Amino acid sequence: ISWVLFSSRLGCLGDAGEATAATEGVIRCVGAVLALTLVTMALPRPLLRLFPAPWDAFCHAWDQLFAFAKGHVDRRVAAVAARGPLAEGDTCVTDLLARERVPASSIYGNVTELLLAGVDTVASTLAWSLYELARNPGAQAALHRELAGAVGRLPLLRAVVKETLRLYPVIPANARVVSNSDIRVGDYLVPRQTLITLCHYATSRDSRFFPAPDAFRPERWLRHRDSGDTAGDTAGDTPGDTPGHPPGPRHPFASLPFGLGPRSCVGRRLAELQLHMALAQ
Structure with missing residues (x-):
């Protein structure tokens, strides 16, 4: 770095x-x-x-x-x-x-x-990725096959990192202050100057959005049609349909390890690049 x-x-x-x-x-x-x-x-x-x-x-x-x-x-x-x-x-x-x-x-x-x-951040996610791959030899073998035959995109490699960050987000919560005026979020009125904390460790392990939430299942991030996301955008970070794994209700904000919007993690792309390269090697 x-x-x-x-x-x-x-x-x-x-x-x-x-x-x-x-x-x-x-x-x-x-x-x-x-x-x-x-x-x-x-x-x-x-x-x-x-x-x-x-x-x-x-x-x-x-x-x-x-x-x-x-x-x-x-x-x-x-x-x-x-x-x-x-x-x-x-x-x-x-x-x-x-x-x-x-x-x-x-x-x-x-x-x-x-x-x-x-x-x-990168060290923690890399350690947890290796830990889960060691505990799940089937996922490890599938990832090895993908890397050995790689000709371009590596959807399973990206899915392994996403699933690791879902289970073990480096920062378990994030917070914002409602600064200018009251806002309404769903059925809730949030007064200005209120500190709102999102515990995305909890949301990313919510069974309503992730069946078997404590299980390491990288395949939940693979799309049925092409087994991978496109550019890592919000839609690409949503769990996809995979054979034998019925998706839960889709919610693009259920797992936000890098945050979202103008104040999201400025080093996300660099972190992902380091993780993908290290795991591939």
Whole structure:
């Protein structure tokens, strides 16, 4: 993820001792942010004022991550300025944002969040995918056959990742604040300034939408006519009709591991690419 963001290798995957102290500090900060996010969200503000240690540690970890990302972004921008225009294939995210004249503060913010989100998310989903494929040798054999004879699209590979994310979403819930005015959702009137939390871990294991919800069944994402989706859009993320597996009531929002809309996961395509390549290899 660091190579994609600012064309730097951090040494995390090399020999022991290759990673610098700064890199090890980033790893610790990522762990601290992930561990403290729910704590700082759940504790009421009066308690945070009485017991500020979690909040202080949370802010310190974010500050360290921002400082680390800023240093790499600044070095990349300076290097590109010294070398002149880059070829199409030599660009990274920092280059693209700078080329679009995005403000420096926004570049720092986006790159830092992508650095954080790119660490645990792909690793977690890859681990669960391998775990479920190991527990389901039939699915593993079918996936191997698809990859061995691959001539283009790989619908089962995509279905394995979707089914893993349905069972084990990296982020189990998401939240939004109704900011401007009251809204009506079905039979409910939601007042403005209301915090709405969607626990998509629960919805993605709801038997009304997914028969045998706790079972690992990648085939539930395959369409009967072509055994795969098209471009990963909302319709393509809806369970399809497969022989021997009657689909439940279709609902495109029953499983939303990447969120939806303008605030959906900015790194979705990159995460999916990494997962598909790693599993295929």
